[in-house]
Amino acid sequence: SGSYSSVYNKPVVGKAGRVPVGIGRRRKRVVVTGGAGFVGSHLVDKLIGRGDEVIVIDNFFTGRKDNLVHLFSNPMFELIRHDVVEPILLEVDQIYHLACPASPVHYKYNPVKTIKTNVMGTLNMLGLAKRVGARFLLTSTSEVYGDPLQHPQKETYWGNVNPIGERSCYDEGKRTAETLAMDYHRGAGVEVRIARIFNTYGPRMCLDDGRVVSNFVAQAIRKQPMTVYGDGQQTRSFQYVSDLVDGLVALMEGEHIGPFNLGNPGEFTMLELSEVVKETIDPTATIEFKPNTADDPHMRKPDISKAKDLLNWEPKISLRDGLPLMVGDFRKRILNEDEGKGA
Ligand code: NAD
Ligand code: UDP
Ligand code: UDP
Numbered sequence: 001s002g003s004y005s006s007v008y009n010k011p012v013v014g015k016a017g018r019v020p021v022g023i024g025r026r027r028k029r030v031v032v033t034g035g036a037g038f039v040g041s042h043l044v045d046k047l048i049g050r051g052d053e054v055i056v057i058d059n060f061f062t063g064r065k066d067n068l069v070h071l072f073s074n075p076m077f078e079l080i081r082h083d084v085v086e087p088i089l090l091e092v093d094q095i096y097h098l099a100c101p102a103s104p105v106h107y108k109y110n111p112v113k114t115i116k117t118n119v120m121g122t123l124n125m126l127g128l129a130k131r132v133g134a135r136f137l138l139t140s141t142s143e144v145y146g147d148p149l150q151h152p153q154k155e156t157y158w159g160n161v162n163p164i165g166e167r168s169c170y171d172e173g174k175r176t177a178e179t180l181a182m183d184y185h186r187g188a189g190v191e192v193r194i195a196r197i198f199n200t201y202g203p204r205m206c207l208d209d210g211r212v213v214s215n216f217v218a219q220a221i222r223k224q225p226m227t228v229y230g231d232g233q234q235t236r237s238f239q240y241v242s243d244l245v246d247g248l249v250a251l252m253e254g255e256h257i258g259p260f261n262l263g264n265p266g267e268f269t270m271l272e273l274s275e276v277v278k279e280t281i282d283p284t285a286t287i288e289f290k291p292n293t294a295d296d297p298h299m300r301k302p303d304i305s306k307a308k309d310l311l312n313w314e315p316k317i318s319l320r321d322g323l324p325l326m327v328g329d330f331r332k333r334i335l336n337e338d339e340g341k342g343a
Helices: 038-049 104-109 111-132 168-188 212-221 241-253 270-281 305-311 319-340
Strands: 029-033 053-058 077-081 094-097 135-141 192-197 226-229 235-237 260-262 267-269 287-290
Touching: 029 038, 029 111, 038 053, 038 241, 094 111, 094 241, 104 111, 104 168, 111 135, 111 168, 135 168, 135 241, 168 192, 192 241, 212 226, 212 270, 212 319, 226 270, 235 270, 241 260, 241 305, 260 305, 267 270, 270 319
Parallel strands: 029 053, 029 094, 053 077, 094 135, 135 192, 192 260, 226 287
Antiparallel strands: 235 267
16 A cells, blocks of 8 residues: 555564564563662553563562562563673663662662672673663762762762762762763763662652651651751752653653763752651651761752753652652551551
8 A cells, every 4th residue: 555655564673683563663672670679660660651561670689579560461561580790681672770779778788799780780781782782771870979069960070989988889889880881882882871860759669778758758657756867957859750760761762871960959958858758747747866877978969951951851740749649658568567567
């Protein structure tokens, strides 16, 4: 028929060796490492929702099958228990590389494993990207700026990082991962994308991962005092997870390598955060002060003009609008936990 060109009828085999689906757009096959975790599982939902075929690689260090169980019967979804420190062979179009413990409690638990995950894990995923011609996105972190001497932080800032401290396994690990990505790009022509993610919160965060938003929310629900570390004057900027996921996809699909800051510029002291949690969950909630951890950054706030200009992205959900969206999920899981204990 003359209604569409014969080009579309030809089974054009893509780089990943598969035949296109439908007319025009070939279904993408996407790997999400760390896809059983907090951010990863929300990203997988978005990719599946738009019709991609998704393979999750996860060793379940901090991730949970529960985060993905709603996809188990979906033929477009596949879950592989695998540690990214070991090589793996797959045929894919895109790799979102998230595998890495993200909360300080988890990444300090086995610091050498954290470095291996960041260095060897990233190397393996870049080797895979090189072999099959896939595009590779690294989820780096605002921690590459360390305890920043520039405020807010722009992508051009090189950071103030302690190389031998308790956080180094994570922040130096991610800095090395960024270096590897750029070297595979320059040396082997791999298409890479780098996101520097600022503190993110939402449903499916680990209940006891020690991060401040999950701690305060769980504490307020359990009627325990919220633990404020140090004097509570240190600042962070908190981004709702759906904003981050939109940013990651915009970055992957766009033409710019980055690095790009992905975060919400709204800046709060920990005492201000405790007030918002109090207003949202329980007006009678109390706080208690605890000693702060080593090398804790005093302030953090992204300059997101680069992502606004080049990715046409900016966060839409404020802290006051986002917090209530995670409370239902936290209440349900805390209730289940209590029932599990026979309480
Ligand atoms: P998370 O701990 O919920 O998820 C990490 C996932 O990676 C888990 O499912 C875990 O089991 C898996 N994993 C860890 N080591 C692995 C290994 N060696 N092999 C295979 N899987 C492994 O954390 P998250 O908050 O979802 O973070 C996801 C990514 O985003 C991380 O790379 C993190 O560094 C980055 N990031 C997150 C934030 C944030 O605020 N959430 C901020 C900056 C950067
Ligand atoms: N790798 C992998 N899957 C692949 C291709 C490579 O896990 O499909 C791993 C490989 O085992 C190696 C790393 O990625 O440890 C880097 O691969 P590359 O080919 O860049 O380097 P080389 O193998 O030459 O050292
Ligand atoms: N924090 C806090 N109470 C808690 C957990 C953390 O006051 O129960 C503080 C912590 O000292 C830091 C900030 O909250 O200043 C953010 O900590 P988090 O571990 O969430 O993330 P990161 O330090 O990686 O930004």
